[in-house]
Amino acid sequence: MNRQVIRAARLRAPMPRHLAVLAQLAVVVGFPATAALAQQAAAPADAQSLPAVTVSASAVDDSGLQLEKKASTGALGSRTQLDTPYSTTIVTGEDLAERQVAKLGDVFAMDASVSDNGNGYNSWSSYLSVRGLQIDWQNGFKINGLPFVAYGITLPYEHMEQVELLKGLPGFMYGFATPGGIVNYVTKKPTDTFSASFELGYRAANVWSEHVDLGGRAGPNNMFGYRLNVTHEEGTPYNARNIKRDSASLGLDARLTRDLTWTFDSIYQDRRATGQMPSFSLWSYGDTALPAAVSGRIRNFAGADQHLNTNLQLYSTGLRYQINPDWAVSTNYSFTKVNRSRNESTYNLLNQAGDYSDQRYDTAQNQQVGQWQAMLEGKFRTGPFGHQLVAGLSWQKQIDRYDNNGFGAVIGAGNIFEPNTNTYFSSTAFNKVRNSDITQKSVFASDTVQLSERWSVLAGLRVTNFEQNGYVPVSSSYSKNGVVTPTLALMFKPVPTATVYASYVEALEPGSIVPDGYTNARQLLSPIRSKQYEVGVKADQAAWSATAAAFRIERGAEYDSINGGVPTRQQDGTSIYQGLELAGVYRLGPQWEFGASAMYLDSYYDKGLANNGKRVAGAPDLVLAGRISYRVPFVPGLRLGVDGKYTGNTKLNAGNTLEAGGYTVFNLGASYNTRVAGKDLTLRAALNNVTNKRYWGFQYENYIQPADPRSVSLTAKIAY
Known part of the structure; x- marks a missing residue:
């Protein structure tokens, strides 16, 4: 069934049913009517136009490239x-739902260029590698x-229309950022009906969630659009003692005139986890081989004294004016704020027997980012050549506040094969002080010339x-005007449905803020320049x-000694x-679909005082x-599916003295x-890590994590 037929088959509920449907949803969810309303504004127009009744037919469309x-x-x-x-990847909201995705590493599980370095319940939740480079949690x-x-x-993730990944260097596209890539979450948008x-x-192990999604249009000539999503989640995950999450997203638009549109988007999420999985560090490790892999279940590792509490708020508004069919101008402003408090252990592994010292960190941080951008987009011709022009201005400021009275010390010892009995309960009201700020002002332009x-x-x-300023523990600053990040590309279309290209792009990334626990903790390091060359089809x-x-990516090296x-x-x-990526999807008749991807990666350190010729930490070879x-x-x-991913051996430090072996994980879905x-009515089930494979995975240089254990996820969705 093609996409047009699917869209034509949408369920159109008559307007008088709105209040009745809302009342039914409110009763089922157990929320007041206002809370039910607050839940349905983030679902996308495309996601809504693929209702549950057609999921089996649209599975081909939503799981491909x-x-x-x-x-x-x-x-x-x-x-x-x-x-x-x-190179880019798009994962649709429908595919996220089909695979029951609950953490960032699973979003791009079918892309071989992407490696999961994170845990959905502790502070490492946003750690992800692309082509062996970790995405920058500040700018990526x-x-x-x-x-x-x-x-x-x-x-x-249930609030997302799709999740996009731009691989490589995002310098020209988004400004300063590390060269791993950019992950862009696209929230659900107002629907036409x-x-x-x-x-x-x-x-698993015992987490329940409820999610409501409402969308539509109202007012004269359907002038106003809305999309509201609300989710409540609570229970006991397999790798934490408890999780409680409340999230809401709202998307609004108003067609003020035929050519002028106003938009508003917001997300609010309060998420609290207790007894979450600790980190496993190799700073003090004395052996040449890792201990036997442990289960990713929480039973031996953390108690109710540990927690990660986060609060995310994002508000954005914009205007877009369609000057004529070929030209449009837009402007938008956004403000985001993240509050975070964490009482988490790092197990400093000592030997192959699994002994460790228990280093506890009890800290709090706050970051806020404001951004304004104006953009002009248009098409025109000069003689025989067509032009697609994009030009704009942007301003962005990030402010980081860290506590200056947090706790960080060894609270005891233990062994990873035995229950941890060390405890430390938070007892301090944190005093947050300004740690650093980053300001970027830029002008950009691109022209795609049709030769x-x-x-x-x-x-x-x-x-x-x-401009980058640091205030704690010592004052430091870096500023530079007129930083140029260019991009060039040549494209050839042998047929309208294929593109062959060669591209070059440069980027400059902010110097990292050294984490707590280092001899130079919270120091601002110098910005790093990178270059990328790519040819593809x-x-x-x-x-x-x-x-x-x-x-091929050339980046200034940064590592731990x-x-x-x-x-x-x-x-x-x-x-x-440097390496090669391949991906493909093949549909055999109306029943079968096959997808595969592969990445071969050759990484090494070069031109340094140490580690020349050694593999880059965290970069798998295959x-x-x-x-x-x-x-x-x-x-x-009824649709059935199976997927699997093999990750080759990975060096854990710049000196290449320790290595995590390769592993394969299989998942089932229906x-x-x-x-x-x-x-x-749509019923979904997923069984992850079917064989309950145990392994050590790379998390960060000199950090490892246990595999997620076998787990099951079930959902039932009814659409009106």
Whole structure:
């Protein structure tokens, strides 16, 4: 069933039913009517136009490479993946729901270029590697293209229309950021017709969730649009003692005139976890091989004295004016604020027997980011050449506040194969002081010149005035005006549904703030410049789609050196990442779909005082991923799936003295779509890590994490 047929089959509830449906939802969820309303504004127009009754038919559309979908690419404007001369990935909200995604590492599980370094319940939740480079939690994450600080934040994935990944260097597109890439969360948008759904979920070990989604339009000529999503989640996960999450997102728009549109988007989330999985560090490790892998369940590791509490708020508003069919101007402003308090252990592993010293950190932080941007987009011709122009101005300021009276000390010892009996309960009211701030002011422009029917060239330039100030523990600053980050690309379309490209881009990233526990903790390091070269091909056909890219990234090296069990973060030489990515989806008839991706990566340190020729820490040499989906013909609406991912061995430190071995994880999934009492009902189930594989995974340089254990997730969704 194609997308047009699916959209034509949408359920259109008559307007008089609105209040009745809202009342039903409020009763089912157990929220007051106002809370139910506060829940349904973040679902996307496309996600709503694919109702549950058609999930089995749209599974092909929503689990493939999505090359026809538009992705936000910052200063390049919005363009389809097929027409973007860089590697990108889009994961739809429907695919997130099918796979029961609950943490960032699972979002891109089917992309071999992406490695999971995080845990959804502790401070490492936003750690993710792309092509062996970890994405910057300060600058590498966006919501609707707007910045927020992602450290410790697990977003409400059920509120997302899609999640986008721009791989490599985002310097021209978004300004200063590390070269791993940019993750952009796109919240659900107002729908053209009224929609409402309620979803009940269960996740091992004992977590229950309720999610309400409302969308539609109202007013004269349907002038006003709304989308409201509300989620409540509470219970006992397998790797924490308790989780309690309340989140709401609201999307509004107003078609003020035929050509002028106003938008407003917001997210609020309060998330509290207790007894969460600790970190496992290798700072003081004395052996040459790791201990036997432990279970990722929490039973031996943390008690109710530990917690991670986060609060996220994002508010954005914008105007877009369509001057004529070829030209548009837009402006937007956003403000985000993240509060975080954490009482978490780091187990400093000592030997292969699993002994450790228990280092406890009890701290609090706050980050806020304000951003304003204005952009002009248009098309014009000069003689035989067509032009697609994007130009704009942007301003962004990030302020970091850390406590100056937090607790950090060894509270005891233990062994990872025995229950931990050490406790430390928070007893301090934190005094947060301004630690650092970063201000960026930039002007950018790009022009995609259509040289002929098949050939085009893209040239872009961003010029940034950058200022970074540190205040604690010592005053430091770095500023530079006129920082140029260019991009160039040549594109060739042998047929309209395929693009061959070669691209070059540069980036400058802010100096990192050294974490607590280091000899130079909270020091601001110098900014790092990177370069990326990439050649690739993208093709989108009726029965298959495929991408391939060869890349080389040159980045200033930053790593930890350890003396006497205490690390120091330093910059020295260059890190090289070069490799090949492949991905494809093939549809065999109406029942079968096959997907696969692979990445070969050659990484090494170069031109430094130490570690030259050694592999870069955290960069696996080979990753393979595959997925099979089958729609059962004799049970209409039933779809079965299996996927797996192999991650090759990974060096754990710059000296290459320790290594995490390769591992493979398999997952199973099923969904069933039917109608009950005239309503669309979707049942989903997922079994993750089917074989309960145990392994040590890379988390950060000199940090490892146990595998997520086997777990089950179940949801039931009814759509009106």
